[in-house]
Amino acid sequence: MLNKYPMWKYVLLGFIVLISLLYAAPNLYGEDPAIQVSATRGAKVELATLDKVQSILEQAGISPKSAALENGQILVRLKTSEDQLVARENISSSLGDGFVTALNLAPSTPAWLEAIGGGPLKLGLDLRGGVHFLMEVDMDEAVVKAQEQMVQDLRSDLREEKIRFRGIRKDSSTTGVLLRFTDQDTLDKAVDFLKPRNAGFEFTDKVEKDEYVLTIAMTELKLKSIKEDALQQNLSILRNRVNELGVAEPLVQRQGIDRIVVELPGIQDTARAKEILGATATLEFHPVDSVTDVNDALAGRLPSSSVIYKERNGRPVVVKKQIILTGNHIVDAQSSADEYGRPQVNISLDSKGGSKMSRFTKNNIGKPMATLFIEYLPTGKKKANGKLEIKKREEIANVATIQAQLGRSFRITGLDNAAEAHNLALLLRAGALIAPIQIVEERTIGPSLGEQNIDNGIKAMTYGMLAVILFMFVYYRKFGVVANTALLFNIVMIIGVMSMIPGATLTLPGIAGIVLTVGMAVDANVLIFERIREELRAGKSVQKAIHEGYANAFSTIADANITTLITAIILFAVGTGPIKGFAVTLAIGIATSMFTSIFGTRAIVNAVWGGRNNIKKLSI
């Protein structure tokens, strides 16, 4: 029979409606003002911390909605935002260093919805307020530093090997190093010696006047890996620092080959954020003072040549003031596993650092050596002279026993687990920032503007939709009602799908995209309905007209939507931030509107009018 859907299609439709409603539902619940407590280096959030937080709140006379320990963080939900501010004040002053207390808005999605992965829409910075940075890594500087490194290394390698050369300097016109020799023989010897040791470099020689010049240039691949390393290093340092800021849901992401995006929702004080992101860190290797007893030292009996520092777990260590080596000699540090699968960190030093390390370790085999991590953090306060107050934070990152005389590359073993190795490597690398970064774009959106943007977006959508709905009803009567039902469901579906996709964020242009979809979504129905009218005018029966109307309009609708989808995809590929948000909503809107306006309306039409041969006139 014409225009009858089998049962399974209704079941499928019902199922999709249900899923969309389910995932769109969390948006109805709103958000609780909350406080998030997380640990920085040197502390750990435990059940004891949770107890402490609860007693702090009790003392302050605040009764929270809930307080729970999840994923190593404490989330305290509060009843009002006044409570939230007071609670933060109290918690951050009582918990002290090592913990970061951040204001947050926690979605009050019911547990059963959360269990199936439901959660409200993620809002872009332009809707929730916050700051967006685009940072650029200075790649030229990274390459220059690598060149300088090469000059140093090659010089000491050749000297060690007793190959005489006239001069060495970095070649400013290319990305390599120029070595000058007095005769071809020595040059050949140098090439034979250096080539196997320096993969990733191209060797070319030529005769210039009475000199034999050897050019050692980085290959494209090597250059690429230097740049990649510089970016990765900055990325991990920024991630670390952003965590220090105590922002809920921060984003640190690479963009292209030399840029990093940092998004900090809810932050208004960009000056402080910039200071923390720009903080400097350094490393020092010290010999451990194993003669002085720690308890004596704590009691004040400390030789003037030693100092006490704390490890990240708070254990004190007495070290000598003597510095074996500073972090700027570290070229690279990578965590890996040794042949037995035990975690270790491989460290490479520059030639100067290598000889310092070699000299020290020669006479100190079997003795412990401590790695001290020093970070200069601005406190956010200003000194009397208007300069920023800088806080120096020192902490022992690792204590290792020297097993043998060490050279330019060595490893630290005896680490507890892979995570610790990874962390240590990160700290070691942070001590030697290869390439500086600068902010090339910054956008700060105040919270009032964010809220206003949401209000505006919702208002525009509501009024636009009302106009469309009214028009469709007046023009197509009962069929208009069918189209309007599909349109409303389309909105629910867009919201459901956007809430479901983890990476999708709603931005102001994104709302504009939804509004635009509302206008264009009815197009499919207009096409179908106009076609049905035509068929009726041509004298076809009601059932036949409905059938042909849908059938004939289908390929047109598909063609028209696919081309729009192409533009949405291109927008997504080249756009950034809010524009990406627009492209995402546009693409989702196209997909859902095709579903609702073809499949959805047909289901209703078939259910109401389908298969009834007694209909003489359609309300269309």
Place this chain on the structure above:
Amino acid sequence: MFELFRAKQTLRFMKYSKPASWFSILLIVGSLATLSINWLNWGLDFTGGTLIEVGFEQPANLTEVRATLAEADFGDAIVQHFGSSHEVMVRLAPREGVKGEVIGTNVLNALQQADFGQVDMRRIEFVGPNVGDELAEDGGLAIIIALICILIYVSARFEWRLAMGSVFALAHDIIITLGVFSLFQLEFDLTVLAALLAVVGYSLNDTIVVFDRIRENFRLLATSTPEDIVDQSLTQTLSRTLITSGTTIFVLVSLFIFGGALIHGFATALLIGIFVGTYSSIYVASSSAIRLGISRDHMIPEVVEKEGADQEAIL
């Protein structure tokens, strides 16, 4: 049946195709002329620089704001109301030797310390000059790639003459929309660029609906001339064209009125684009296909039956 438009007979659209072509050429030449003289009023996204939007308690007096800023050594600032008289937008060009990200904070401090009562920071944006250049390049590239992709898709689905026709129409729409932005010196920012691509999508939508009908009619009506077929197709699709443009204009007007100042450029570009796009799918796209010599033979041999026509309809 309530109808917006009912044709008793076929409307002779193509009779006016000559004057329409001249009209389009005139618009394009005019747009190119204003673009070459005024170029575009590039927004901060493209020029780089610093933009500060602040909210005042009382309606702000721009002259006083300018004076305050001049005292703080920001005499070159462009100061204007944004959205309402309580909101003020200050824009500064990139400066040699001064870190752009500092300027925003300094301007805000200057305004907060002056005697304006409560001054709220609503938004600070800083864009480095290089970033802006790249964005403009990427944006132009995006539009060109979009046009090429569409050319390929429409060629594959229809026929190259129709594909060329649709791309002419799209280029026509983009140039004229840009022309209007140039003539009135409306600010061209990233959202406007996004809107331009949306215009491409929309205008194409319209064109494809017409082309689909043209192809169908070429197959159905054996004897008619191409002009005749195009006229009939346009007449048959006219009410759909008007209704869809209408509903889209409804929502865009709503967006323009209620969406806030940040989205004005976006709504404006789309409104212009939809007017021009509706016109161009009738006159530019179809008439250039005719001029390229489209005929029945081009439609018949390729047996590109509708996909899945031999199967039972799933819908």
